Amino acid sequence: MATQFELIKRMNSVEMISKMTRAMQLISxxxxxxxxxxxxxxxxxxxxxxxxxxxxxxxxxxxxxxxxxxxxxxxxxxxxxxxxxxxxxxxxxxxxxxxxxxxxxxxxxxxxxxxxxxxxxxxxxxxxxxxxxxxxxxxxxxxxxxxxxxxxxxxxxxxxxxxxxxxxxxxxxxxxxxxxxxxxxxxxxxxxxxxxxxxxxxxxxxxxxxxxxxxxxxxxxxxxxxxxxxxxxxxxxxxxxxxxxxxxxxxxxxxxxxxxxxxxxxxxxxxxxxxxxxxxASRNSSELMRELHDRVNRLRQSAITSELSEMSASVEAMRHYDSAVSGKRE
The missing domain is CATH 3.40.1380.10 (ATP synthase, F1 complex, gamma subunit)
Structure with missing residues (x-):
């Protein structure tokens, strides 16, 4: 599966191609x-x-x-x-x-x-x-x-x-x-x-x-x-x-x-x-850009969700740890 960096790099390439096709369309x-x-x-x-x-x-x-x-x-x-x-x-x-x-x-x-x-x-x-x-x-x-x-x-x-x-x-x-x-x-x-x-x-x-x-x-x-x-x-x-x-x-x-x-x-x-x-070609580039943009957003959202899950898990782990330490002291 492509990483977010690879998708952004591909989006830049598609955008350059789209500019070329639009220019060639106007010239023709x-x-x-x-x-x-x-x-x-x-x-x-x-x-x-x-x-x-x-x-x-x-x-x-x-x-x-x-x-x-x-x-x-x-x-x-x-x-x-x-x-x-x-x-x-x-x-x-x-x-x-x-x-x-x-x-x-x-x-x-x-x-x-x-x-x-x-x-x-x-x-x-x-x-x-x-x-x-x-x-x-x-x-x-x-x-x-x-x-x-x-x-x-x-x-x-x-x-x-x-x-x-x-x-x-x-x-x-x-x-x-x-x-x-x-x-x-x-x-x-x-x-x-x-x-x-x-x-x-x-x-x-x-x-x-x-x-x-x-x-x-x-x-x-x-x-x-x-x-x-x-x-x-x-x-x-x-x-x-x-x-x-x-x-x-x-x-x-x-x-x-x-x-x-x-x-x-x-x-x-x-x-x-x-x-x-x-x-x-320009229309196809636009559709491809939208698809890549959605994929980047999904990856970004997935990364944020993963970070939040990890934070929640860390907080829960710290809470259990604090409870265990308090129990031993008593």
């Missing part, structure tokens, strides 16, 4: 709100790109863009699938990374079966932004590009643009037939869930659903322009005769905005998971 809360503001600033641009592409496709119904359809291949050919997975490097984030890895496994299993059903041979390469999850997925037999290094911490548009450009060039040069992105998106201010979106060929309907989810977040809605997203423009516009050049530019900018938005969402979701985890 601030970072999450900052990331939400960044996402709100990028959303109008992303929506504008998607709407512009939609209008071009509507005005040019015979346009056969390679960015909107899968390539035609012969049965038995290799089908190169690149999957970019936004995991983190740090800990104390609850089940954030585990959830993303689990969603990746489900997606890869489903997509592999679909590719094999079409008669192609899947060649899958994974690109993880963080160090978490690499060993688990590599243990499943997937090929992971170890040279790929990126971080979702404090994302910047310039870095996202470089990543999007590399994905776009790989697709243009036929280094890949299909590119997907797996990350965690916040559905409510305090909860998130992993999802996967197809980057190329573009999935316009899937992108619209993601934007509709994002604009419902109160933190994002509070900093968006009034009336966003508003009605679709109805005024026709002219564009160059070289539609392919226009589509190359639009898809390049759309991809940059989408990757940046996903990085910001993943960063916000990680901070939210860490904030929740630290809040739970």
């Amino acid at each position: 809360s601030v970072k999450m709100r900052q990331s939400k503001r960044l996402l709100a600033e990028a959303l109008p641009y992303t929506v504008h790109c998607i709407r512009t592409m939609g209008r071009v496709l509507y005005l040019t119904p015979n346009l056969d863009s390679p960015y909107m359809r899968f390539r035609e291949k012969k049965k038995g050919d290799d089908w190169r699938l690149d999957v970019y997975i936004l995991t983190g490097d740090q800990g104390f984030d609850g089940t954030y990374n585990a959830d993303v890895v689990a969603a990746t496994r489900r997606f890869l299993q489903e997509r592999r079966q679909e590719i094999e059903k079409e008669g192609f041979v899947p060649q899958i390469t994974l690109y993880l932004t963080g160090s978490r999850g690499r060993d688990e997925l590599e243990g499943d037999g997937y090929q992971i590009d170890r040279s790929f290094r990126y971080s979702i911490q404090e994302p910047r548009y310039g870095e996202a643009e470089e990543l999007a450009e590399q994905i776009f060039l790989d697709y243009q040069q036929r280094e890949t037939d299909e590119a997907h992105l797996v990350y965690s998106m916040m559905y409510t201010p305090i909860s998130s869930a992993p999802l996967y979106v197809r980057l190329l060929p573009a999935d316009m309907e899937g992108l619209r659903r993601i934007i509709n989810i994002a604009v419902e977040d109160p933190d994002i809605k509070s900093v968006l322009p009034p009336g966003f997203p508003g009605q679709r423009p109805q005024v026709p516009f002219d564009y160059p005769v070289d539609v392919d050049t226009l589509m190359d530019y639009l898809f390049s900018t759309y991809l940059s905005a989408l990757v940046y938005g996903a990085l910001v969402e993943a960063y916000a979701a990680e901070q939210s998971a860490r904030m929740t985890s630290m809040d739970n």
Whole structure:
């Protein structure tokens, strides 16, 4: 059984840990709100790109863009699938990374079966932004590009643009037939869930659903322009005769905005998971402190009771001794 000194020493340790978890909770809360503001600033641009592409496709119904359809291949050919997975490097984030890895496994299993059903041979390469999850997925037999290094911490548009450009060039040069992105998106201010979106060929309907989810977040809605997203423009516009050049530019900018938005969402979701985890840790520390405090009080009360019992026994013994001595004298 622990002594009173040991319990007090443990209480001091728990109190220090509680202070750390509360500080990390506050820091994660601030970072999450900052990331939400960044996402709100990028959303109008992303929506504008998607709407512009939609209008071009509507005005040019015979346009056969390679960015909107899968390539035609012969049965038995290799089908190169690149999957970019936004995991983190740090800990104390609850089940954030585990959830993303689990969603990746489900997606890869489903997509592999679909590719094999079409008669192609899947060649899958994974690109993880963080160090978490690499060993688990590599243990499943997937090929992971170890040279790929990126971080979702404090994302910047310039870095996202470089990543999007590399994905776009790989697709243009036929280094890949299909590119997907797996990350965690916040559905409510305090909860998130992993999802996967197809980057190329573009999935316009899937992108619209993601934007509709994002604009419902109160933190994002509070900093968006009034009336966003508003009605679709109805005024026709002219564009160059070289539609392919226009589509190359639009898809390049759309991809940059989408990757940046996903990085910001993943960063916000990680901070939210860490904030929740630290809040739970703080509550557990408080409960443990109360339990230790009760144990110390019980030990102190037991010690006091023991001392009183010893004092009473000593007084009683002295009384018997005095009686015995008095009897002998008589």
